[in-house]
Amino acid sequence: MPTDKMLIKGCYIDGEILDILLSDGVISAVESDIQVDAATIIDANGLCAAPGLVDIHVHLRDPGFTHKEDMISGCLAAAAGGVTSIAAMPNTKPVTDCPEIIQYVLEKAKNTGVHVYPIAAVTKAQQGSELCGFEELRAAGAAAFSDDGRPVEKAAMMLAAMKAADKVGAPIISHCEDMSFAHGIINEGEASKKLGVAGIPNAAETVQAAREAALSLTSGLPVHIAHVSAAQTVAVIRDAKRRGAKITAETCPHYFSLDESLTLSRDADYRMNPPLRTKKDIEAVIDGLRDGTIDAIVTDHAPHTKEEKSDFEKAPNGVVGLETSLAAGITFLVRPGHLLLEELIEKMTIAPARILGINAGTLNVGAPADIVLFNPDESYILDPAKLHSKSYNTPFKGMTLYGVVKYTISSGKIIYKA
Numbered sequence: 053m054p055t056d057k058m059l060i061k062g063c064y065i066d067g068e069i070l071d072i073l074l075s076d077g078v079i080s081a082v083e084s085d086i087q088v089d090a091a092t093i094i095d096a097n098g099l100c101a102a103p104g105l106v107d108i109h110v111h112l113r114d115p116g117f118t119h120k121e122d123m124i125s126g127c128l129a130a131a132a133g134g135v136t137s138i139a140a141m142p143n144t145k146p147v148t149d150c151p152e153i154i155q156y157v158l159e160k161a162k163n164t165g166v167h168v169y170p171i172a173a174v175t176k177a178q179q180g181s182e183l184c185g186f187e188e189l190r191a192a193g194a195a196a197f198s199d200d201g202r203p204v205e206k207a208a209m210m211l212a213a214m215k216a217a218d219k220v221g222a223p224i225i226s227h228c229e230d231m232s233f234a235h236g237i238i239n240e241g242e243a244s245k246k247l248g249v250a251g252i253p254n255a256a257e258t259v260q261a262a263r264e265a266a267l268s269l270t271s272g273l274p275v276h277i278a279h280v281s282a283a284q285t286v287a288v289i290r291d292a293k294r295r296g297a298k299i300t301a302e303t304c305p306h307y308f309s310l311d312e313s314l315t316l317s318r319d320a321d322y323r324m325n326p327p328l329r330t331k332k333d334i335e336a337v338i339d340g341l342r343d344g345t346i347d348a349i350v351t352d353h354a355p356h357t358k359e360e361k362s363d364f365e366k367a368p369n370g371v372v373g374l375e376t377s378l379a380a381g382i383t384f385l386v387r388p389g390h391l392l393l394e395e396l397i398e399k400m401t402i403a404p405a406r407i408l409g410i411n412a413g414t415l416n417v418g419a420p421a422d423i424v425l426f427n428p429d430e431s432y433i434l435d436p437a438k439l440h441s442k443s444y445n446t447p448f449k450g451m452t453l454y455g456v457v458k459y460t461i462s463s464g465k466i467i468y469k470a
């Protein structure tokens with residue numbers, strides 16, 4: 053049955069004022085002054101329209117850790133952040149390493165309004181010793197493969213996984229961390245020295261990114277590098293791309309905006325893995341975004357409860373991010389002039405959609421009717437208590453952010469309204 057038409061009037065798209073007509077779950081026209089009978093008309097005067105954001109690195113914590121987040125709360129957070137497509141990491145309990153868990157995720161996500169793409173584990177129980185059944189996982193609906201939360205420690209295992217992923221036509225995402233460095237809790241540098249705690253050196257990330265680059269160059273197979281945080285990792289990826297490696301990379305808002313000095317407060321909401329680095333690393337990540345070394349911006353949304361985050365040294369790593377990614381991008385990349393708004397949107401929509409190989413991330417006629425309407429000039433002070441996520445561990449708390457999501461539309465239906 054055809055769905056009711058929705059007409060969005062007078063929004064900015066790449067500097068032009070246009071109307072968008074949605075019908076039957078797709079974008080059916082993008083023109084100036086569309087005159088048509090529509091069941092829903094949104095006055096978008098003064099708002100920008102962009103494709104619904106695509107976040108290919110999210111921890112929904114469901115199944116197994118639903119005290120932190122579940123499918124429903126995670127998708128509410130996504131909708132509030134303008135995100136209409138998310139890829140869910142497999143480090144759940146049980147781990148997403150069999151078709152049953154893929155089916156569980158797809159089934160539970162069905163009525164959330166958000167498109168949820170399950171990522172399957174690379175190795176059984178993410179233990180690094182036995183490759184998962186890529187074919188059956190792909191057939192069940194796995195959109196990608198990753199052991200995120202952990203690295204694939206052995207290079208030969210990673211190469212076998214790259215081959216298996218390529219065979220089933222799915223991307224493979226590498227959490228780069230050499231586990232021989234895994235005893236630290238924040239960046240190894242001035243802050244760790246001042247606090248007297250063990251640090252995580254840049255090299256922990258970079259050596260494994262270099263390994264993945266070498267594997268990609270040797271095999272000619274693609275690999276995607278998760279959450280790039282360190283200057284020398286950016287350099288390694290830039291070099292690998294120049295030499296023709298099929299390597300893509302993502303970073304997260306906290307790596308282009310916040311540095312290790314925040315951890316001096318001994319507040320675990322500033323702890324994640326990889327950790328906040330230095331101002332120099334931030335500059336390098338921004339350069340990487342500008343020159344295309346870093347293709348996409350994702351959140352690595354990683355909810356943990358207040359209790360879990362209460363002890364600075366023992367707290368688990370991770371921060372929430374779904375509801376602040378667009379604002380962080382506008383505040384720290386667009387307003388200072390590092391990226392144009394269009395470039396930011398590209399890195400949060402079509403670029404990650406391409407990496408995942410999904411039909412999303414454009415406002416072309418015929419594309420899915422997934423749209424975010426936002427005011428890039430409106431600011432707010434981030435109050436964690438107002439987040440829709442079950443958890444409030446945001447490193448942007450108390451900060452002034454620019455960019456307010458007003459409507460999120462997914463498959464032609466309003467799933468969030470401010």
Ligand SMILES: [Zn+2]
Pocket residue numbers: 200201202227278279325326
């Ligand atoms: Zn990771």
Ligand SMILES: [Zn+2]
Pocket residue numbers: 109111141200201352354
């Ligand atoms: Zn992650």
